[in-house]
Amino acid sequence: MKLEKSLQWIDDRTGLVKQIEAIAAHPAAPGVKWKYVFGSAVLTAFIMQVVTGIGLLTTYVPSAGGAFESLRYITDKAPLGAFLRGMHFWGASMMVVLITAHVLRVFLMGSFKFPRELNWTSGVLLLATTLAMAFCGQIVRWDQNAVFGIVAAAKMAAHVPLIGPWLARFIIGGDVVGTYTLSRIFDLHVFVLPILLASLIGLHVHLVLRNGVSEPPVPGRGVDPATYRSDYRDMLRKEGVPFWPTVVLRDFTFAIGVVIVVLLLAWLIGPAKLDNPPDPSLINAHPRPDWYFWWLFALLALLPHSLENYFMVLTPLVIGLVLFSVPLVSNRGERHPARRPLAVAAVVFILSAIVALTVAGWNEDWSPRIDAPPLSAKIIGASSGPVYEGAMVFNKMGCLFCHTIEGHGGTRGPELTWIADRLTRDQMTLRIMNGVYNMPVFGRILSTRQTENLLDFLSTRNKSGFAKGQQQ
Amino acid sequence: MKIDDDNRAVRSGEEDPGRRRFLAGLGVAAGSLIAIMAGLPVISYILLPVSRKMHRQWVSVGPADRFTVGETVLVSFENPSARPWAGVTGKTGAWVRRVGDSDFIAFVLNCSHLGCPVSWEATPKLFFCPCHGSVYYEDGTVAAGPAPFPLQRFRVRVRGEQVELQTRPLPFTETA
Numbered sequence: 001m002k003l004e005k006s007l008q009w010i011d012d013r014t015g016l017v018k019q020i021e022a023i024a025a026h027p028a029a030p031g032v033k034w035k036y037v038f039g040s041a042v043l044t045a046f047i048m049q050v051v052t053g054i055g056l057l058t059t060y061v062p063s064a065g066g067a068f069e070s071l072r073y074i075t076d077k078a079p080l081g082a083f084l085r086g087m088h089f090w091g092a093s094m095m096v097v098l099i100t101a102h103v104l105r106v107f108l109m110g111s112f113k114f115p116r117e118l119n120w121t122s123g124v125l126l127l128a129t130t131l132a133m134a135f136c137g138q139i140v141r142w143d144q145n146a147v148f149g150i151v152a153a154a155k156m157a158a159h160v161p162l163i164g165p166w167l168a169r170f171i172i173g174g175d176v177v178g179t180y181t182l183s184r185i186f187d188l189h190v191f192v193l194p195i196l197l198a199s200l201i202g203l204h205v206h207l208v209l210r211n212g213v214s215e216p217p218v219p220g221r222g223v224d225p226a227t228y229r230s231d232y233r234d235m236l237r238k239e240g241v242p243f244w245p246t247v248v249l250r251d252f253t254f255a256i257g258v259v260i261v262v263l264l265l266a267w268l269i270g271p272a273k274l275d276n277p278p279d280p281s282l283i284n285a286h287p288r289p290d291w292y293f294w295w296l297f298a299l300l301a302l303l304p305h306s307l308e309n310y311f312m313v314l315t316p317l318v319i320g321l322v323l324f325s326v327p328l329v330s331n332r333g334e335r336h337p338a339r340r341p342l343a344v345a346a347v348v349f350i351l352s353a354i355v356a357l358t359v360a361g362w363n364e365d366w367s368p369r370i371d372a373p374p375l376s377a378k379i380i381g382a383s384s385g386p387v388y389e390g391a392m393v394f395n396k397m398g399c400l401f402c403h404t405i406e407g408h409g410g411t412r413g414p415e416l417t418w419i420a421d422r423l424t425r426d427q428m429t430l431r432i433m434n435g436v437y438n439m440p441v442f443g444r445i446l447s448t449r450q451t452e453n454l455l456d457f458l459s460t461r462n463k464s465g466f467a468k469g470q471q472q
Numbered sequence: 473m474k475i476d477d478d479n480r481a482v483r484s485g486e487e488d489p490g491r492r493r494f495l496a497g498l499g500v501a502a503g504s505l506i507a508i509m510a511g512l513p514v515i516s517y518i519l520l521p522v523s524r525k526m527h528r529q530w531v532s533v534g535p536a537d538r539f540t541v542g543e544t545v546l547v548s549f550e551n552p553s554a555r556p557w558a559g560v561t562g563k564t565g566a567w568v569r570r571v572g573d574s575d576f577i578a579f580v581l582n583c584s585h586l587g588c589p590v591s592w593e594a595t596p597k598l599f600f601c602p603c604h605g606s607v608y609y610e611d612g613t614v615a616a617g618p619a620p621f622p623l624q625r626f627r628v629r630v631r632g633e634q635v636e637l638q639t640r641p642l643p644f645t646e647t648a
Contacts, residue, residue: 283565
């Protein structure tokens with residue numbers, strides 16, 4: 001009784017209690033089942049990011065000279081520090097995964113069609129802002145990786161016509177990476193982007209409540225803007241299920257799972273490893289982005305080099321335009337994926353490309369393996385003479401960084417274990433002396449004697465020769 | 473109740489619609505004025521470091537006799553224009569090679585592709601980039617990989633016994 005009275009009093013003064021009750025009681029489309037849990041799970045992940053972020057900020061120091069030390073303290077010394085960093089890191093990954101799943105669900109089920117076009121548009125902005133947050137998060141982890149990450153981002157921005165260099169300077173806050181760089185990225189990560197995200201979430205939720213959650217698509221029953229709204233209202237009146245508790249409980253169940261997974265990952269794997277200090281004069285670097293940008297990282301290594309100038313500017317532009325234009329191109333008609341083969345094909349293509357590029361980014365085949373262990377005498381099959389001398393050239397002159405022989409060496413160039421079965425001595429000479437795409441001109445580097453020895457060695461790399469070498 | 477009365481007054485045309493439109497415009501103008509007055513200093517403050525050109529300075533990287541002719545070595549120096557709270561971020565590195573008695577070459581560390589730091593391998597005389605596999609010859613020209621340009625160089629001079637480099641902005645931030 002007392003509670004009811006207080007609620008009445010509050011509602012009389014604010015009007016909020018009745019509004020919240022109305023939202024809770026509103027009927028949702030029937031059949032809104034587990035496929036519909038991703039949106040609210042993104043919200044859960046976002047709230048978790050805000051809370052863990054606030055926690056980390058009680059210790060993190062946003063200065064170019066202090067950030068790394070404070071991160072080291074949080075990770076190695078502060079009680080629960082590594083765990084909190086882990087939650088924030090895996091929470092970010094989770095948010096990227098969930099928002100992607102949500103976008104895919106909405107796209108495949110045609111939920112972006114009339115009258116939910118702007119639900120989609122605000123969702124695209126949320127996706128872009130989330131990825132921007134993820135990138136900035138990687139930069140405020142102010143280690144060597146971060147320094148070269150922001151340099152790479154600025155370099156890409158520098159390709160924009162006319163304002164490119166200005167844009168690059170804007171991103172790093174001047175001519176060189178330093179004090180201004182971290183402070184402005186921190187500003188973005190902690191104030192500007194979160195406020196933008198929260199506002200967009202507010203708009204998105206408002207639109208979801210206003211237009212209702214889309215009913216599961218039925219093949220053959222398309223969207224007709226003239227009748228959709230009244231049909232939808234009729235359906236809700238006849239078969240609607242209460243949002244609270246029926247729909248919400250499913251959301252909560254899934255969200256609990258999300259939080260548990262994040263906690264487990266934070267506990268079992270922990271936060272992203274801190275790289276070397278953010279010292280731009282250190283060269284023992286191995287810069288690479290966090291996993292959600294590996295596809296881009298791979299693309300930048302594997303594209304034909306002449307296309308890169310266009311790629312760096314046009315790709316974000318094209319992706320943005322395509323995403324924004326989805327509901328403009330098709331806001332009516334079939335919603336069921338079985339009747340939209342092109343839409344399904346597009347998703348399959350894009351997902352396969354991203355997965356394949358992510359795997360390539362993980363393998364990093366293009367990276368020269370400067371620390372590759374040299375070929376052993378057993379592999380060489382000789383301990384003196386021209387073949388041995390040639391193998392030493394192979395070991396020392398950088399061939400090994402990019403070419404593998406029997407499991408030793410890099411993977412940038414073709415494997416050379418059986419090269420003599422594939423190429424004649426003349427063909428090898430041509431490639432070594434003149435270089436090829438992605439291979440230096442070794443005619444500039446090797447002496448005639450070294451080249452001859454190297455050719456002697458490579459000529460033994462055939463299946464029969466190998467067998468002979470094994471017998472010795 | 474009172475609001476309804478006002479609305480009725482508007483609807484019945486007791487208030488001049490032209491006056492109403494003018495007042496609405498005035499409201500928008502006032503709001504914009506506030507936003508501009510408060511926003512301009514902030515925006516200028518944020519853009520200031522973007523427009524300020526770097527002051528190039530000569531920095532010593534050690535006595536000349538510490539460099540052997542023909543050898544390429546990594547040097548690092550404090551950027552004199554770095555802020556006091558820059559920490560190790562205020563450092564800059566360079567690959568310096570002595571080619572003659574008072575003749576030096578100094579390469580920027582950053583790969584011309586996406587700016588990762590290149591490593592010098594003395595035996596094959598090549599620079600390797602760890603990020604996307606760009607390779608440069610000893611003169612800094614591109615040997616392989618996605619790098620679009622040769623490695624940039626610092627200006628070098630010998631003053632007294634000291635080898636000095638001239639600080640420079642990251643190559644791609646220059647408008648020239």
